[in-house]
Amino acid sequence: MKKALSIFLTVVLCLFVCNFSAYPANTSELKKKISEADEKIAQAKKELKEAKDKQVSAEKQKEIIDNQISQIVSNIVYLNGQIDSANLQIAQKEQEIEIAQAKLDENKEYFKTRVLSMYKSGTSTYMELLFGAENMGDFLNRIDMLQYVVKNDKKIVDEMTEARDAVIEAKAVIEARKADLEDSKTLAQQQKASLDSALVQQQEIIAQLGEEVKINEQEAAAAQREKDALNRQLEKELAGYNAPSGGQTSYKGGKMAWPTPQGGTITCPFGYRTYPSVGMHTGLDIGIRYGSTIAAAEAGTVIKVVNGTTGYGKYLMINHGGGVVTLYAHSSKIVVQVGDYVERGQKIAEIGSTGFSTGPHLHFEVRINGTAVNPIGYIT
Numbered sequence: 001m002k003k004a005l006s007i008f009l010t011v012v013l014c015l016f017v018c019n020f021s022a023y024p025a026n027t028s029e030l031k032k033k034i035s036e037a038d039e040k041i042a043q044a045k046k047e048l049k050e051a052k053d054k055q056v057s058a059e060k061q062k063e064i065i066d067n068q069i070s071q072i073v074s075n076i077v078y079l080n081g082q083i084d085s086a087n088l089q090i091a092q093k094e095q096e097i098e099i100a101q102a103k104l105d106e107n108k109e110y111f112k113t114r115v116l117s118m119y120k121s122g123t124s125t126y127m128e129l130l131f132g133a134e135n136m137g138d139f140l141n142r143i144d145m146l147q148y149v150v151k152n153d154k155k156i157v158d159e160m161t162e163a164r165d166a167v168i169e170a171k172a173v174i175e176a177r178k179a180d181l182e183d184s185k186t187l188a189q190q191q192k193a194s195l196d197s198a199l200v201q202q203q204e205i206i207a208q209l210g211e212e213v214k215i216n217e218q219e220a221a222a223a224q225r226e227k228d229a230l231n232r233q234l235e236k237e238l239a240g241y242n243a244p245s246g247g248q249t250s251y252k253g254g255k256m257a258w259p260t261p262q263g264g265t266i267t268c269p270f271g272y273r274t275y276p277s278v279g280m281h282t283g284l285d286i287g288i289r290y291g292s293t294i295a296a297a298e299a300g301t302v303i304k305v306v307n308g309t310t311g312y313g314k315y316l317m318i319n320h321g322g323g324v325v326t327l328y329a330h331s332s333k334i335v336v337q338v339g340d341y342v343e344r345g346q347k348i349a350e351i352g353s354t355g356f357s358t359g360p361h362l363h364f365e366v367r368i369n370g371t372a373v374n375p376i377g378y379i380t
């Protein structure tokens, strides 16, 4: 039992060491660094998103303040209009008061003169009126008439005083309303002042967030550049290297699997062609529905993943050992990374039409020691 366990452990250890030593020395170190760079990219992107979200809500907040300010400004404009019209009304009332007062003064003066002359000078028409009485009855009648005249004069003065006082009162009401308007205007101006400073503050926040966004974008870009450099280094490491293919270190020359397991038809064979471009067609075009699975034709190590906008579009290459490499182009999505070991038939990408392509298809190449050969001889 003890011996069996010891053999088992030796085998496990051997497998581990063999597999490990089968890779170039710093491949795993590079992979570790790449995944660290991935984490950095994810973190920078997360922070970037947060800063952008904050920016959006800060902009919204600024918009709210802007709206409040324009509301207050139009309120101040309205209040100024009201105050102007109150001033006009007050001026008008002042004029009316002046006129009423002048009329009153004039009449008072006139009545006063009349009464004075009546009682004091003795030469007025009133006295003549009295002394001109023919008898006692006539005299008394004339006294009544005189009293009536005096009473009437007083009534006129009273009415005129009332009329003047009414105008004064109306003016006071307008003045009180104007004072209220002035108070409202002062309040609105205070509110505007505090909103103005809130706006300045908000603009500072937005500017700061803009800086934050810029920094995060730079960080994300730097992490991406770092990852790209590491990937290139890893590709170099793996380029001349024969990956273990199901335990083997060189290609055994067996038939490869059809790279689109869901079917597909050959739309353009390997060889010289005139359409869509004139020249050597270095692979096999397999037409199939967009999004269909692209599978590794044989086990191997992914040595190149390009997500750029090359003629091949998004493409990848797998090294199967023994100088045999396959290439899969025009994909819509690649699901493996450089350095991944893939099994025969394992999904590696999805059908697309990226790069120089006239429709969804897989451009499949088989390269022997760097030279493209007709894949027909290699796949089942």
Ligand SMILES: [Zn+2]
Pocket: 268, 281, 283, 284, 285, 362, 363, 364
């Ligand atoms: Zn092609």
